[in-house]
Amino acid sequence: MQKALQYPGTSRVDHQLIAEMVEPGSRVLDVGCGDGALLQLLAETKNTDGRGVELSREKVNACVMRGLSVIQGDADRDLADYPDQAFDYAILSLTIQATRQPKTVLENLLRIGHRAIVSFPNFGHWRIRTELLLTGRMPRTRNLPEPWYTTADAHLCTIKDFVDLVALIDAEVEQAVAFNTSGQRLPIRKSISLQNLLGEKAVFLLRKRGAG
């Protein structure tokens, strides 16, 4: 659950979108909250009642010193503790690819939260495809700097893969947006092939099928 991916200069665009998705005054659980930047943004702009879970002890301590309610924990292990529908939103930002059981984690998010917001790096991005095609080796881009044998990102996926998983666990997409390398939004609707090619990362707002 280590937040291995960094997107310098563009980290705010997905936070900004998530802040737009979240209703004011709602209860939010940010899993893999890092230094708490998103929790802080949501508290300041949407007056949320926020909690965080973060693996790195240093980052947890930094969050608590800033007055955020954050515990040291692990998405794979600790989400099972939370009761059903305890939060309005359960957020997993740029973390799902580093979990051991992405499907279970996603199911837990949709159990704990009325809605889940998940962002992830898109392995279908054209640069990654090109690098694999041309070099024949695992892509290492500015966003994926680690070699395959040290990266925590064991479960990378494409936007199409993610949409399949959402269908598999009987969830539905309320809103989905991809971001290109410049941070521009590419809304994801019926056809996703272009977004899957141009999107460097994506943000999905999900809910259980049939839920209000």
Next chain:
Amino acid sequence: MSVPPNFANTDTGSGSCQRLTEANNPSSKVLRLPQDQPLRLACDQLLAPISIAYETYGELNADKSNAILVCHALTGDQYVASEHPVTKKPGWWSTLVGPGKPVDTNRYFVICSNILGGCMGSTGPASIDPATGKPYGLNFPVITIGDMVNAQVRLIDHFGIDQLFSVVGGSMGGMQVLEWAASHSERVFSAVPIATAPRHSSQNIAFHEVGRQAVMADPDWCGGDYHSHGKVPRNGLSVARMAAHITYLSEDALHHKFGRNLQNRSQLTFSFNADFQVESYLRHQGSTFVDRFDANSYLYITRAMDYFDLGASRGDVLANAFRGTKTRFCVVSFTSDWLYPTRESRAIVHALNAVAANVSFVEIDSDKGHDAFLLKEPEFFATIHGFLSSAGVKRGLKV
């Protein structure tokens, strides 16, 4: 105990005498609850009259919203941030509590009371039993952490405080924090249980039993009636303290501090004298402890800790203790604490998560063992400061 440390020649006079004075006429403030306001204890006995000795620091604000109750550990007392009347040492948490400190007495009104069963002025086994005119000794009822907290509730009532801004404590103090949060949650805005556990482990009960048996094996204990015989079970209580003190440290801390260094000598003496520095250190810890602490209090308080099990009376589900809580929690543990290891704090956090409580949890990296909570650990202090400051904003306290 075939080889007791050599305390027999040390002074048994002034320290013990002053300690007895503090037990019945403490230097601190005292709340006296009369005979007609008894405390119903967990053992179903009524205890009265009751004295609660306490100290306060800072000013209570007009709407009484800035009060922090600090709960002390097994051998602590009400002198959290002021000089101890017997040892003349600074307050046991004066690094954390004071003007401009993480628990800032310029901002908060800090209350610290000697626990029920203690020996620094609150009613305990060294207090005079009004029925006999002699110290209670073993006639004192066995008390629990819940009983200690119920006595503190009387003190908070006395101040007219509806809701404490925070309850803060480490080790047994942390047990009191949890008890407050579980049994009086509406009166606790925020809670900071530090280096503690939701129930006392088998290993910790075992250590306490060793300590109690050391005290009771000392002939000077006199079946608990040593006051009447003008004696003090010095050897027994010293050994209890020495054994306990080891559990407060860590192997690394002991190794770094003492190694196998010899005490004021260049070679082994082939005797049972304190050849090693670590032996000398422990003997010192033991003997100074006897001067300030009552042996029967040690028995009663360790028993109260052994009996502590927050989930037991709640269907054995710890989460039931916190159901519906609005209290904001900050749980803290230390990496090298093997007496109250991080997994105990994690059990508290899991229970709080299970009821979707507002909880922060920080594990502080330290090699100082359980004692770390009493020491100046910058990361720990920053955590306490950050948590209380943000809780203060939520509580509407002026910055």
